[in-house]
Amino acid sequence: MNIFFYFYKNIYHSNFFKFKQLAIPLLLIIILSMMILPLPTFILDFFFTFNIILSILILLVALFTKHTLDFASFPTMLLFSTLLRLALNIASTRIILLNGHVGTLSAGKVIEAFGHFLVGGNFFIGIVVFIILLIINFMVITKGAGRIAEVGARFALDGMPGKQMAIDADLNAGLIGESEAKNRRIAINREADFYGSMDGSSKFVRGDAVAGIFIMIVNILGGLTVGIFQHNMSLKKAAATYTLLTIGDGLVAQIPALIISTAVGVIVTRISGDEDVGEQMLHQLFSDPLLIAISGCILGVLGLVPGMPNFIFLFFMSLFFILSWIIYNQKIQKDNIFAQKNNILLQKKELKLSWENVKIEKLISIELGSKLISLVNGNESTIFLKRIQGIRKKYANNFGILVPPVYIFNNESSKDTYFILIKGVIIATGKVIPDKLMALDSGNVDNNATLEGIKVTEPTFGMPAIWIEKKLEYEAKTKGYLIVDASSVIVTHLNFVIQHNLHELLDRYETSKLLERINQLMPGLVNDLTPNLISLTIFHKVLKNLLLEQISIKDIRTIIETLIDYAPSTKDVQELTSIVRLTLGQYIVQKIFNNAKEIKVLGLEHNLEKIFIKIVQDKNNQVLEPTLKNNFLLQTEKAIKIQDSLGEPLVLVVKHDLRVFISKILRTHFTHLVVLSDMEIRDQRKIYVTHFIGSKM
Template sequence: MTALNTLMRLPKLMMAGSNGKGLVGPILIILILSMMVLPLPPFLLDLLFTFNIALSIMVLLVSMYTMKALDFAAFPAVLLFTTLLRLSLNVASTRVVLMEGHTGPDAAGKVIEAFGHFLVGGNFAVGVMVFIILVVINFMVITKGAGRIAEVGARFTLDAMPGKQMAIDADLNAGLIGEDVARKRRAEVAQEADFYGSMDGASKFVRGDAVAGLLILVINIIGGLIVGVAQHGLDFSTAATTYTLLAIGDGLVAQIPALVISTAAGVIVSRVTTDEDVGGQLTGQLFANPQVLFLTAGVIGMMGLIPGMPNLAFLIIAGGLIWFGRRVMQRAASSAGAAAETPAPQVAAELQEATWDDVALVDPLGLEVGYRLISLVDKAQNGELLGRIKSIRKKFAQDIGFLVPVVHIRDNLEIKPNAYVVKLKGVQIGQGEASPGQWMAINPGQVSAPLPGTQTRDPAFGLPAVWIDGSLREQAQIYGYTVVDASTVVATHLNHLIHAHAAELLGRQEVQQLLDRIGKESPMLVQDLVPKTLSLTTVQKVLQNLLDESVPIRDMRTILDVLVEHASTVSDTTELTSLIRLALGRAISQQIYPGNEELQVIGLDGSLDRVLLQALTSSGGLEPGLADSLLRETQSAMARQAQLGLAPVLVVQHPLRVLLARFLRRSLPQLKVLSHAEIPDTRTIKVTATIGGKA
């Protein structure tokens, strides 16, 4: 009675809220295990067998109405619980059959009596055959097929996991989905793999259940004969009839729910994921074509006319198929007519007022491609450019110090098929052409022979290049060309443009995210600066000044330390930028000249240096003639540096650095202008070219 009392209290525990829900699983396990040990009265056996049948029907119906396998992700656990429940009932009923079977066919309850007597007509031979057939159907057909499908599904799901993860990352990188959606889709991919892996193992439960049911039947029959004849004095015929019918009833009442559960497992693993349940798929695909129904009706009708055949049954089925086919045709005709009578949606759209939903916001960073380049950005075609863009953003964040906005990719039929356009806040900042399937051979300046192909220029750096076939790739490398594929061409150009416009990509939101990041580690540093001393706009302007001069902002702690130190006395963003450059001098020099090598730079002639200082102090600016001469000689000095294979770096006195950097940046963006004060004392400087005098 302990198990009965616990069972009667189970609904109250389940209604106790969230804490009660957490107790349902352990309580069910305890009940199932207790049924193997504690004796159960016949009435409680009737209730539990009825509950087992109802539970199996519920599981089958839930599996029929699921849209995809993950909608019933608890099925492997349900399969385990139902299998344990059936085996526990078998053990409990076996105990009652062997102990009380001599009293009559209702010794183990009315349910077992009904299955053993009424369903098989009281004939134990028929009952044994029916039971064996059910076991064979369950074990050899349904369970074996479902287990094989689950095994193959688990293997294919695990093999497809990397591709699905890459597709999610590509959609996230392309801006098609957000971080929350990507996280949810990754969780679904992992759950799908776990589900099919669990189903592969859970199918063994049903197979073992079928074997156990067959063994329990044999044990009940043999044990019943021994107990009935030896202990209760029954004759062999009476004992065989009584205990065999009880064993058959016990076996059938367990095997029928097992067959239903196995069918549910087959439905779950064999269905193809669509927006319809299994019933909708069957009716929508099996009976959707009236021609199939009419042809089937014709074949069945012809068979029904053969003498000796059950004519009435065949003709009734043929007539039903013809009637159903006509209904399908009428329904299709009415649907087509309703669609034709439906007014054009454009008319209704024209009558609607404009709303804020019609306002299209400009993407911070966009890439538009011609239709021949769609394969480079299409995840279904394994477009390599999506992964490269993701790597570009990650590398930029690591090198420069902030994360650029997501690159939104769209196709544009108005541009050339092989062209692409890079836009910043809706404005074009770069364009180029790429040839998928071909390779760009870039001439770095020292090649041994020309190559056949389409002449072009590298869109990122303007170097002469040629598009060649893949068969000439190795030959081009031997000649000294730098050979890259189409996706690398686009990615390199995009990366170059992102670095060139880094200052414009650093918005207030990115600055705030940087401050929040630093605030987690050094909260007082951020609190003392923004907004107490400087506004967020001023900090943004200083950071943009650094990015304009190709100075990374990774060392935000040093940048904020300088701002906190000088913000109370210096308000000009240009002066604050210069002070920060002094603090970052070692990193700036290391960026241009790695290691401890000598700094071979361009210098100013002493007379030119004095003239520029005088122009700076007089605030009159550079005279046109002086400006032209300075620009011309700087270009000559840069050419000499290039011939020597040296970086174009101009080193001047600190007061002149800002003036010359602003003046030369427009015409010579690749020139770096440093001040003597920014170079650490431990580094050696060698002037290899001089502006305003001879080298």
């Protein structure tokens, strides 16, 4: 007893005893052995019985499988079951030819039972039954299943790019994470592998059916030859004995083959769902009581035809009427229960609310009209989403800010219009035609050139444009037009909106994430800043002020070090921002003027500058009189046109104390005008003022 417990505890449950890993190799060795070594009839009966049980088990698993990949080993199972049947055919052929002259029991009881009981001992009837089974298996089930497997493999492979793009779309939109995307990709690859394997393995079943025909012919001819010439049997006795044994052997092999072929058909024709095949068929066949009642009426009419088996037809008519009545009552009960449950759920929802009921607006989103949904479906979606991802990468590289995921929604109230929203507020809108191209005048278009299409205004910059057919693309390019598609128009507009609203896209949560990242790269630097010197709120406001005026926060080390140096003396956000700007002055000037040897800028007229200084010094009333403000804006507009005509950057240089005040006035009217402090220009390049604003006021 102790030895038994020792074996059970230390061997059976040990890592060295891995039965599951050894089972298939052992089965393969046994199959190969049956092809080579002679087997006694008892062993042959055992494996014939095992073959029948295995085929029935495979069919039942196929019937009760709810998802195709739940039985992913099915193609390999087909290979082994086919090899097992062929090995049994070889082993039984050897025994039939060696011992067939002794009698029908020479090949075992299973073959004798199939040869005598199933076909009544009549070899002619056996041949007919065997041929019918072969025709059903070879011409109907196997051929149909093979064709479906081939088409399924083709569609599975063709559909892979679209499924992969759908995963990329969900990942880029932030709907799923990396791990879920990885699992989905693995499932898609497994599905394609499965259908590809099914396409190949169905050929095993088809080849097995063909082999059955040749094995039957060889067994009969070989048996007659051996019986007549080696054992001196009469032609009649040899034909009766060997033919019955061959038919019994063929039926023993073909019935499991027919079951396996049926399992193949079930697997490749089923639709994955939450129900198995039987539940799907019964639910869909007997779900509508009206159709069942109509079927019963048709049976009743046929049952009244003279000469028909009236009783049987009328019996099924009654059965269908009863079944229709039962299903109708069950449906009413289910509807009532469903309505009651819904009422209860609604009452619970009304009585109990949680934060899950609160809808939180996305930081940035796009709503597409019904005609524009094609841009996020199929091949178009990859291009569209990659362009959005490219914009996010651009701002991460250039400005040091991670633009949040752009969510895309369907706006059913619109057709060809798109809306760009920030925090639920519509910032920009436009119209595009998805199946056409937009032709823009790049400045090289001949005034006499004409192009057929719909004349519109480009939504981002207000340029004249024409929507043209795709076939006119080459003609438009030869005439000097710049060609863009619908997704490019939307993405360009999105880029414009993001650029001018970067400060709105940096919230406290993202700022805290930025600090966590800095703390990983430069431990201790963040601890010196917050919360010891300034709060997260002040730091966040400083970064927003920088982004508001299109200043990159990529050099976050310099920004933090500057705040550490000056935060002990002031907590004013505007003052801290100005100090940070002075520290980043060289970068700001470099970004605007590149490597130009001379800096040509706009300036303020001396008297106007005095007026502004006086207003700024009045801490209680820093308001610009309306007439003065309007004149200032008009003069600024003229100065911008002069600067633009010279091809110089639109930059206004003012005294350091005036920069914030002037910038606030001009920012909303002239988005491309940069207001610099004279203290921010620290390099040795010469500065020239091309025009003084206010010189004619």
